[in-house]
Amino acid sequence: MSQGRVWKYGDNVNTDVIFAGKYTYNIMPPEEMAKHALEDLDPQFAQEVKPGDVIVAGKNFGCGSSREQAAACLKYAGVQAVVAKSFARIYYRNAINLGLAVLQSAEAVEALRSGDEVEVDFAAGKIRSAGREFGFPAYPPAVMDIIEAGGLIEYTKKKLGR
Amino acid sequence: MRLGKTFSEKVLGAKAGRDVRAGDVVTVSPDTVLSHDNSAAIIGEFKKLGLAKVRIPDKIVIVLDHIVPAADEKYAQNHKTIREFVAGQGIRNFFDIQHGVCHQVFTEKGFARPGQLIVGSDSHTTSYGALGAFAAGIGRSEAASIWATDEIWLRVPETLKVVLKGRLGRGVSAKDAVLNIIGREGADGADYMAVEFTGPAAKDFSIASRFTMSNMAAEMGAKNGYFPADEETLRWLAPRTGEKLEPVLSDPDARYAKVLEFDLDGLEPQVACPHTVDNVKPVRDVEGRSFHQALIGTCTNGRLEDLEEAAWILKGKKVHPSVRALILPASGEVYREAMAKGLLAVLSEAGCVLLNPGCGPCLGAHLGILAAGEVCLSTANRNFKGRMGSRDSEIYLASPATVASSALEGKIADPRKYS
Numbered sequence: 311m312s313q314g315r316v317w318k319y320g321d322n323v324n325t326d327v328i329f330a331g332k333y334t335y336n337i338m339p340p341e342e343m344a345k346h347a348l349e350d351l352d353p354q355f356a357q358e359v360k361p362g363d364v365i366v367a368g369k370n371f372g373c374g375s376s377r378e379q380a381a382a383c384l385k386y387a388g389v390q391a392v393v394a395k396s397f398a399r400i401y402y403r404n405a406i407n408l409g410l411a412v413l414q415s416a417e418a419v420e421a422l423r424s425g426d427e428v429e430v431d432f433a434a435g436k437i438r439s440a441g442r443e444f445g446f447p448a449y450p451p452a453v454m455d456i457i458e459a460g461g462l463i464e465y466t467k468k469k470l471g472r
Numbered sequence: 473m474r475l476g477k478t479f480s481e482k483v484l485g486a487k488a489g490r491d492v493r494a495g496d497v498v499t500v501s502p503d504t505v506l507s508h509d510n511s512a513a514i515i516g517e518f519k520k521l522g523l524a525k526v527r528i529p530d531k532i533v534i535v536l537d538h539i540v541p542a543a544d545e546k547y548a549q550n551h552k553t554i555r556e557f558v559a560g561q562g563i564r565n566f567f568d569i570q571h572g573v574c575h576q577v578f579t580e581k582g583f584a585r586p587g588q589l590i591v592g593s594d595s596h597t598t599s600y601g602a603l604g605a606f607a608a609g610i611g612r613s614e615a616a617s618i619w620a621t622d623e624i625w626l627r628v629p630e631t632l633k634v635v636l637k638g639r640l641g642r643g644v645s646a647k648d649a650v651l652n653i654i655g656r657e658g659a660d661g662a663d664y665m666a667v668e669f670t671g672p673a674a675k676d677f678s679i680a681s682r683f684t685m686s687n688m689a690a691e692m693g694a695k696n697g698y699f700p701a702d703e704e705t706l707r708w709l710a711p712r713t714g715e716k717l718e719p720v721l722s723d724p725d726a727r728y729a730k731v732l733e734f735d736l737d738g739l740e741p742q743v744a745c746p747h748t749v750d751n752v753k754p755v756r757d758v759e760g761r762s763f764h765q766a767l768i769g770t771c772t773n774g775r776l777e778d779l780e781e782a783a784w785i786l787k788g789k790k791v792h793p794s795v796r797a798l799i800l801p802a803s804g805e806v807y808r809e810a811m812a813k814g815l816l817a818v819l820s821e822a823g824c825v826l827l828n829p830g831c832g833p834c835l836g837a838h839l840g841i842l843a844a845g846e847v848c849l850s851t852a853n854r855n856f857k858g859r860m861g862s863r864d865s866e867i868y869l870a871s872p873a874t875v876a877s878s879a880l881e882g883k884i885a886d887p888r889k890y891s
Binding site: 321326332334335350351381396398404452465467472 | 610617
């Protein structure tokens, strides 16, 4: 369980504004990726984000490209979870595979504002802020197996007996 | 009572070896896995798994297309890493920089066939639905994992059925139809779902036009965008593959999450305005707006029929002096056909710049980047903020006819007066 501040955005936050295409084919180290996170949506974000912060957004978060860095850069920036009304399907998979928590809760999205202090309790499946509590649905079993292994690469290693 | 099944339920059920329904999760072995310049990153992930060899080299298809020829030293190193890996692993289905955009090359080489299960580490992998395949985008770690294990988990999607009726008017194309559908359903209208383009008018669409629509299905969040394979599909594929072709079709009593009746009669040319693909308006609402760059081509609209449409409009005329017009054929095959038909000469004489086949400026890495305050009118599939350069630039999306007509006038124009 950890705490952080909310960064709130709207619907259809796409992969280009999360991590621009011009950087996509440069293989860069994690700290460099973190510096470009959300560059074309909110240039303040990468400068001010703190470990444990939470992104809260509307529907279809992560629509667009299949680029995995759009999930990786947020994880490396210290984001502990993205809470949205819904996620684009490839983004959802990428986030799970890389160990970035993606939580669906329309209620939390309606209620939370930028700057709110928020706590995510993964064990209880709850998001808490200023005395309010919002649930999020459990992941399907196929997804839990990957999360428990520590991401897809670790999961695959296990499967291969390595 | 036996209930009917959708195309997706049939394909994924056959692969899983059991009866499946929308919502089930299956672990399956895909027929092929596509990747492009991002293969360099996939190779990095694959190496973490500690295996010397990929599981089945012949299932891997790699096309270099995103930044070709290499625009700088880093891209050059990526390409080099990929070429060395391909040689070392015995991956035969490798297509170097002269071939074109991965999706076009993948279909031209006969890898996309009816009923196949294809995954690709590119969001527009949905394109292969044009040939009756189940084709979905995945991430890089997933591609690496498939190279190692030949397996992936997929959720069997619900299906949005789009029933196409009527007939497109002159100067109106598949691009206008799919933009209008995305505008109605929204950028998340088919999130987690399959889209099935069917109905009496589906068969009237050429394979190139179906490709445009299946490609754009990704822009409504779809997992795949499928046209039932028909005689036209088999005719198109016959010279491209020696494999037996067995169409898989939805049962007449299949269950759909939603059915959209779509009438092509009276459809006007459409434009997706900045900065989302579902911000769609009829061209008359934005007519007269000036812009700086025109882009005709890409995997969405860079096939022969698209270049023919543009050449028909631009023949014997000149692009407006305030516009830079870029032509980006989807593949080397298209490029050579367009050359043989004289289309490239027509476009060059009209003042267009002919780019080499590939992704070009579509993703903002090279060959036509936008400065702050500039506007591009493009036939590509995405208009996200900053995608083609400055975060203060804008992208409008339209059909090849609309972009060519507008390039003549130097402002957004209705193509019907030229068609």
